[in-house]
Amino acid sequence: MNSVKTLVASAVALGTFGLPAWAQDDTIKVGVLHSLSGTMAISETTLKDTMLMLIEQQNENGGVLGKQLEAVVVDPASDWPLFAEKARELLTVQEVDVIFGCWTSVSRKSVLPVIEELNGLLFYPVQYEGEESSRNVFYTGAAPNQQAIPAVDYFLDELGVESFALLGTDYVYPRTTNNILDSYLQDKGIAEEDIFVNYTPFGHSDWSKIVSDVVALGAGGKQVGVISTINGDANIGFYKELAAQGVDAADIPVVAFSVGEEELSGLDTINLVGHLAAWNYFMSADTEANDDFIAGWHDFIGDEARVTNDPMEAHYIGFNMWVNAVEEAGTTDVDAVREAMWGQEFPNLTGGTAVMNTNHHLSKPVLIGEITDDGQFDILSQTEEVPGDAWTDYLPESAVLKSDWQELDCGMYNTETETCVQVKSNY
Known part of the structure; x- marks a missing residue:
């Protein structure tokens, strides 16, 4: 076991999933906000494990900006208000540079005002209903x-x-x-x-x-x-x-x-x-990239019976885009990384290339x-x-809306009034 694996194993034993205190000053902290208990644990624990795998693999490849990544895992316990509390803890106490997490839309909406207030960065990996585009969220799951x-x-x-x-x-x-x-x-x-x-x-x-x-x-x-x-x-x-x-x-x-x-x-x-x-x-999916991903997952988890799924691929794409954006920006500063995310491309696992659009949604293939x-x-x-469309064409109130954080600096731009609608999250 190499030194990085030793550090992670020690952190897991301590229940913090972080690195020892002596190592923390020279790490980049990655928050992992997925339920490890409660009704959603059956789905979200796998995404926590996926993030630990991706972080370990990136550390073995030299980390990011010459630093090792530190996974900081918290358990919001399938409790929607607790998601907000844990997000605040990650940003203000743990001082993470980015958060990967949430599953249900109600958990995401609970976290949203905290992320926006504190100018954090959230990568959300699950299909959802759309009708949202936040400056501080990248939506890597499917829109309608x-x-x-x-x-x-x-x-x-x-x-x-x-x-x-x-x-x-x-x-x-x-x-x-x-x-x-x-x-x-x-x-x-x-x-x-x-x-x-x-x-x-x-x-x-x-x-x-x-x-x-x-x-x-x-x-x-x-x-x-x-x-x-x-x-x-x-x-x-x-x-x-x-x-x-x-x-x-x-x-x-x-x-x-x-x-x-x-x-x-x-x-x-x-x-x-x-x-x-x-x-x-x-x-x-019959691709070399998918074969490699599955093999890496089985090696990390130690169980060849464990499956992979769509939200895991969304984390895989989002994490790698974030790594590339940080390297391109030369910093983990949220504003700089967000701008470097627009136009990021990364091979997906089904044979194509995912692209991050300026509405903070990916271009993705649809499979039946x-x-x-x-x-x-x-x-x-x-x-x-x-x-991905942030706002649907099939609801009258949404059909006139557009999201473009690069040119318009707005996630809810009304094309009829040519004004940016400012909506304060109050979930």
Whole structure:
């Protein structure tokens, strides 16, 4: 074990994930803000491990600006207000230079006013509802036009779906995404009566009535499809109920935005085979870069059964862009690094190149995958890189908005009034 690994191992044993005090003055601190306990730990612990791997690999390659990176990990414990407290701790007590973290939109919105107040820098790696562009956040997950809308287009163009069930967990991401999709579908000629929208709480288990309502959409002979923003373990009951009512993917296909390799790992996929997911990355991508990433992950984690997933690739892209921006700027100063981020390019893991746009969203490919019985995805389609939209064209209040932090120095520019709308985060 080299000296860097020894330092990290010692820090882990201490529960700080940082370097010993004698080493801290000569390090660049990287904050890791992911839940290690509570309901979101099953997803976010993997992203914490991903960041530790990326930091270790970068340190083995010489660090950044001649310094080693120090991972400072905190546990917001799936508690949304605690995310804000831990972000403040990272910036004011630990004095980190950058933060990689959050999963749910509610956790990101909790952190946002703290990051903006203290001029921190957050890289957010998970697909989300859009309708946001902060000076202090780089969004490396998918916006709706990079996941939700292409999935609907696949249903319309490839599967001939005529009636849509928009099923989601009851919080901001599903509700905003489905508002966008409802408008988009009607713009595409789908009648309002052919769009069924339903929300359920986290952990919902009784799906019999809802599945019956979905099936009833096809009573007149129309092809039905489900757009799912259902999160967490509620998915298990939902797919089981589809099977219990004799519905399989050939009858009513489901495309999910929150079911990936991590969620499928260890589950019996018998009720999920043939259903779909839309992401910007699948572990099954056949590229040399992906093979290397998977091999590095298995070597770091010490378990070849561990899967990779889309948010891991988002952290991989965001971290490497940040490293390159710091080197280009010659400093970790947030303002200098932010400007150096615009136009950054880095190879993604699916064969293309990610580009950071001036609206702080990436250009990414869109992949549609079919669930296989081994918990992986057979990739059915893959687009060229699609620039992420901060503001959708399918909500009237957003269609007039534009984000451009380079030319306009604004994340919410009204193209009709030609003014920058200043919105104070008050979540």
